[in-house]
Amino acid sequence: MSAAPEVSVVIPTLARPDLVTRAVRSALAQTVTDIEVIVVVDGPDPATRDALAGFGDSRLRVVQLGQKGGAPNARNVGAREARAPWTALLDDDDEWLPEKLAVQLRHAEAATVPMPIVASRLINKTPRAEFVMPRRLPSDGEPVCEYLTVRRGLFHGDGFIQTSTIMAPTALLRRVPFTVGLRRQQELDWTLRALDHDDVALVIAPEPLVLWHQDEDRPRISLNSPWEAQLEWVRTMRPLLTPKAYAAIVMSIISSMAAPTRDVRVFRMLLGDARRHGRPSAIDYLTFFQIWLIPPQLRHTLRDRVLGRRRPAPAPMPDPRATALPLPPVPTTTPGNDVHA
Structure with missing residues (x-):
């Protein structure tokens, strides 16, 4: 070679x-x-x-x-x-899947920015079900940080990015390296930091091009990550997050890691943090309480049964330029008690 x-x-x-x-x-x-x-x-x-x-x-x-x-x-x-x-x-x-790189290269060629991050949908394979994620593509004008974090229902995966779906310019991966030591949300952390550069945008291929094997009988670092470290991480990411996105991460991702403690003080602290620095929605509150009240295995089983029944129609192949998402200006977050989602 x-x-x-x-x-x-x-x-x-x-x-x-x-x-x-x-x-x-x-x-x-x-x-x-x-x-x-x-x-x-x-x-x-x-x-x-x-x-x-x-x-x-x-x-x-x-x-x-x-x-x-x-x-x-x-x-x-x-x-x-x-x-x-x-x-x-x-x-x-x-x-x-065999066409993964070919499809992404076509989207990369059509991108309107010098440094496109090209991702795709994937097939989430668990022992109980298979379903496609993300379940939707971004809406026009939707902040990328909200697309990737804010739920429209009780189950995650409306907007989503996973490491194995990412293709990016090699120069960008060198300019913005992955955060060493971060144990969860590595792709979200990298994507948001990369999108903070003016010459970068996110492009999402609507086809599922990756098989994501979940819940197999093997150790997973992501299941053992200390919630305290992840809370510190999301606090450092606040300048890159809207209040809606911040609240969604704290009340969903961080809470799912902290809930096994069954510690009322942790419950109150996370709820207060999300309300003080974010804008939780009704869905965020429902998500937060079901995470703390329903055992994780039961939640996962319910999720897989509900989503596994859905057979989304194949997404139409849009103009690749239509899915290029430059990061919109992120409002400055100030402490307060606004309530949203």
Whole structure:
């Protein structure tokens, strides 16, 4: 591979050889063949190196890190190693459909900004159901931070972005690296910080192009993340969030992590924080109380049963320019007791 490939694929992994080989297979099977696949092994892991050695494909490159630094650090390493103008991210437990990169490159070519972040819908696969997320595309004039966080119903996923759906200019991933040490909401954190640059916009392909495997019998960092650290994170993100978005994150994402404490003081503190710095809506209040009152497993089962019955009609293929979303001006957040959602 002397000439630069068209797309670099970055896959961070550690100690999951069966999963990462599945992810690599889906990347190498893309209809866009002029690619390189960079697997960043996040620490000593002979089993993964042995599994990857069996591919025998010159497009596959393995970068071995000397010690564990976490997925955000591994993605940053991969972006620095990338030789293509575009870098697509793939988590080791997800898969791509064969047309994923081809569709995204078409949207990238049609984008009206120099640095488009091209995402897509995905198929959320759980043991109980399969459904497409996000369930809708952004509305005209809708702030991106609200599209990605504010619910229109009791279940998340109206607006949504997930790491394995993201393709972005390699230069942008180097300019705005992932936040090392952040254990949850890594893609939301990166997307909002990247969109704070004037030459960046979000483009969403309406087709589901990724298989997102959820609730499999394996450890998930995202299920063990301390809520205190995530609360500190969202507080630092306030300049990039509208009051509606801030309230939605605190009353949904942070609360879902804190609710297992069953601590009334935490309940009151989060509710007060969302009201003081945000504008909760009626949906936010309903979400907040059901998170604290209904056990997580029961909530997940109800969600999957309700959403799994929905068979959304295939989305029409709009002009790719129609889904380009420059970040609108974010109102300055001031302390207060406004109540919204």
